[in-house]
Amino acid sequence: MDTNKNQKKIGTLTEESLKRKERLKQLRNLADQNENSPNEANELPKPIFRSYKPQDENITDIVLEQGPTGEIEKEVESQLELLKTPNVIDEIDIANLAPRKPDWDLKRDVAKKLEKLERRTQKAIAELIRERLKKNLDLSQVVNVGAAIEAKPSD
CATH class of the missing domain: 1.20.1070 (Rhopdopsin 7-helix transmembrane proteins)
Incomplete structure (x- = not known):
């Protein structure tokens, strides 16, 4: 079936x-x-072609006879006068002008974590110093030995 x-x-x-x-x-x-x-x-649809020639030839003759009215020349002169006056900027924010480094956002995000680590590091150093003081070691000798090791040129 x-x-x-x-x-x-x-x-x-x-x-x-x-x-x-x-x-x-x-x-x-x-x-x-x-x-x-x-x-x-x-x-x-058939395209419509437009002529940009004036329909009345007298219009162009009238414009050429009158010449420029002087308004354009006045405007240009006023703009030139504005350029001659010094433009004083009171405050310039250098941070906005300088380009940012490519890793600025990473540093911004890690800054809080670094602050925590810096505090923990300072606490750990303080504890180590306290332990050495409890052992009755002379702190000045430890500091002098550390300075001597740092001053020694490495090969």
Whole structure:
């Protein structure tokens, strides 16, 4: 019984695919017919060319006869006068002018953690000094030995 159901499914699938192919062929034929025969819908609008020549030739003659009115010259002179006066800037923030280093955001994010570590380091150093003092070591001798080691050139 299962084979009959499968055969029916296959038969219907092939029929559906054939119908789909027919519809696609019809759509292609319609598209080809529309391309070959220009319709009003397929026509492109005609471009409108505009002339920038004045319609009245007298207008250009009038403008040339009058010449510049002097307003432009006055405006240019006022701008030149403004440039001659020194422009004094009272405050310049150098931090805003200088570019930031590429790792500035990393340093900003790590700063809080470094503060904690610095405090812990100072506490640890203080504890070490207290322990040495409890052992009755002379602090001046320890400091002198440390300074001598630092001053010694390394090979």
